[in-house]
Amino acid sequence: MWHITKREIYDNLNSLRFALTTVLLLALMLTNAIVHLREHPNRVEKYNKAVTAYQNRLASYANESLYLLAQQGPGDLHKKPSPLHFCAEGGDSFLSGTVNAGDPFGYSEDMTGVWKLSYPSVTPNLENVRPDAIKLDWGFIIGYVLSLVALLFTFDIISGERERGTLRLMLANAIPRHTVLIGKFLGALISVSIPFMLSVLMNLLVISTASNLHLNAEAWGRLGIIFFISILYMSLFLVLGLLVSTRVRQSAVSLVVLLLVWVTLVVFMPNTLASMTGEFSPSMLSGEFWKRYRQLHQELDEKYEDRVWTDESDTKTLTARSEYFAKHAALDERLNEDRLSLQIDQFRHARSIIRVSPVTIVQHLLESFAGTGFERHLQFVENTQRYALQFREFIVDADRADPESLHLIGVREGMSEKPVSPKSVPKFEDTLNLNEDFNTTAMELLLLVLFVMVLMSAAYLAFVRVEV
């Protein structure tokens, strides 16, 4: 078997396609690295500035009074940019980098409610009049270019030998057919891996030499997983090439078939299916949302109208006010969350359908492990929700510690107005969880492995039964 593999590799190393692949992948990977070097420091700087602003705001309110902190909330919470942004851009420009935890409603200084969570959306393409492009990340290079290259390396792997008549020669020896198949597969795998690894190495070398970009141990671990996934994805297309090459007599026809399959599978299926399901599945229109918003708020307001809007400031009014403010914020938050989850469901639905295409599987996997994209955004949203709970608990606890306070959150007269130490206020820190990434991607990882296995056995069956 090793002989077959070795021969295959030597054959490939001298070929034109090997040289072209190396040049192409190197050019792409180097561009990717340079773009990352140029853009990533800006991203990090922007994030750091935003975090400093957030902490300063928090500290200034804490130094003022606990009441102000309870009213104004923590402010904008920011998503931490991933150091592995170059692996998968993941449409990050379409996902908001912030969740707003602040912005209390207010009529006057005394009648100001408490903060709430809201999820702003971004629409960068409203202002953008540039031609559309896919970002040149690893997801693109692996998903599109590497898969095409894998097909170009395998389309004549069996049919070529058959055309030249060497297959008959080889099978005349006492080698089991599966050994031939595996040997050929390994040969192709190694020959495609060489330019790929070379370009990845160059890419990482350029990125890691920059002093202002630091990849920690976890990031390297994630890169390892990403590399493993790309090899798996690559072997999927190698096996596909092997299968078609076994079934088809002429190598030219085999390439034509493979290319047409590739175009449908990789380029069109994801987009067409996504827009199909995206269009057809229901969603809440903004008009309906605002109608419901107004209606529920009107109901709430009517319930509290006569108890809240008085000039008295006895305990009863204050209690009613505190209750009203809390309910108002909770209602806002619930509506925002409902809307967000509807949007997420619609998007998820569309996304689960397009999993029939391996390229979307691999891009989702890369996104998840690079810490960008949609799943990451959901993790970020969850983090902010957890933090919001923590922050509310802190306010209640800190208020309880003050004996003079009436423990009515959100009302000036009913709450502790002492300053609190900024250090004791919980700070939001956006984190990435590798375990969670594995959980969310397990399904997709399994699908990818299944794809490879099914194609592999199909190729085996086809090759065993083929007549030479």
Place this chain on the structure above:
Amino acid sequence: MLMTLIRRELLDNLMTFRFAAAVFITLLLVVANTVVLLKDYEQRLTAYNTATQESYQKLREERVYSRYAMDLIVHRPPNPLSIFNLGLDKQVGNEIAVYHAFVPTIWDAVKHGADNPFLNLFTSIDIVLVFQGVLSLLALIFAYDALAGERERGTLRLVLTHPIQRGHILLAKYISAMLCLLVPLLISLLLSIILLTTSTTISLHADDFLRIGGIVLTSLLYVSLFYLIGLCISAMTRRTSTALMLCMFVWGVLVLVYPNLILTAVDIVPQPNTQISAYHQIKQMWEELNREKKLFLRNDTVLGPLSRNGEDWGFRLKGGEYSFLRDEDKPSTLLYFYQSGFYAGKIKAESEPHVPLVQNYYGFHNREIVSTVNRTWLVRKPALEAIYVQPANLGQMLLKFSPVGLYDAATEAWAGTDLEGIQDFFSTVQRYRRAVVDYFYDKKIFESRQWFAADEGTADWDALPQFAFHRSDTDINAKRALPDMLLLLTMNVILFTVIMLIFIKSEV
């Protein structure tokens, strides 16, 4: 003799597996995508109709003229030809307010109907994109063995022993392959047009069919260019497998890699820093206006100052019901304005002497606003060009080094979904704003009582100039598409000449 050659080539091509596969795949993709795109268009059209209806009604509910700031909104209808090339049609805003305090541009428009921002993560696909990917691939698949294959099989030598000019052989191959490639192109287009015409919501004019004809012509040039690229490779290589390999790499680079590579690279070019200075300049002009306004309000001496703090809401009119604010402060699009107004249901008799003063004030102030807007527009227009249009044009231009970019730009121009086509709409809106302001001047509405009070006659919205938008004429589309089509044609001619030279000089 030429006819015999063409016939032979045609039969050779038509009976192959690749031809069947090509027709099948193109049909499948085009039909599937047309159905999706049609559905999408219908949704956008419904959203447009509802939004237009709503704005119409909302405007008529207003009783004073100054409230038009909130409710005079015009909408951009979806372009039916966006099914062929989506371009910017779905992406940029389609709802814009007409107001004398700013000049409407693409960047001030918002979107009606759009509700799930996450769906933006999916890229949209259109018929031109299918052709771009599949037809170019097919053209290369048809071309790679045209010369190299004959050379390998030895038939080329045989053919050349006859007294035939080599140019004729090339021509025969070219014509027959183009005829073969026309089949999937035309059948799929025919099917999609049938689908379009059976849909009840979409209505195509005679002009639209001319534009579709333009798109077909451009597609033809594009396919022919790729066929010639393949033929060139085939003429230069000895073996078919090498030719095929090279063709695929060229396809990958031209269609897949180069457009994305160049646009990613353009992103890191530093942006001109005109944005901040232009924004400050605009803001200063408005602050100057604000100072003048305050001066005017404080210095009115007939009945004492109109407003002590220089603010222009409420004044000293009894009967004012509420005040409102229309303002915008968006540094990213250099939009800044600020105007407040108020609504008076019934002005009390004791305030009646003040009314002419307020009318006088509004007449003066609105004239000032219009002239300030004209001055800010002189700053804003070039700045917006520098921030948004120039990078877009740079990207567009760099894309044109690949036939894909040329094809995309030309078909966008035919469909009217390119930047210029969209700009047509916004220049119509700008003209409409001008017409509304002129109407207000003519009828002295700025200084009328109905500007803020509804007690002596209310605003007459039906007399306002009506907004109407028609897509540009076909000759303008043609004029915009022609440069790119000419470039495609020139490339075709050059390549053909090169192939001819190579083929004539080559030894068999």
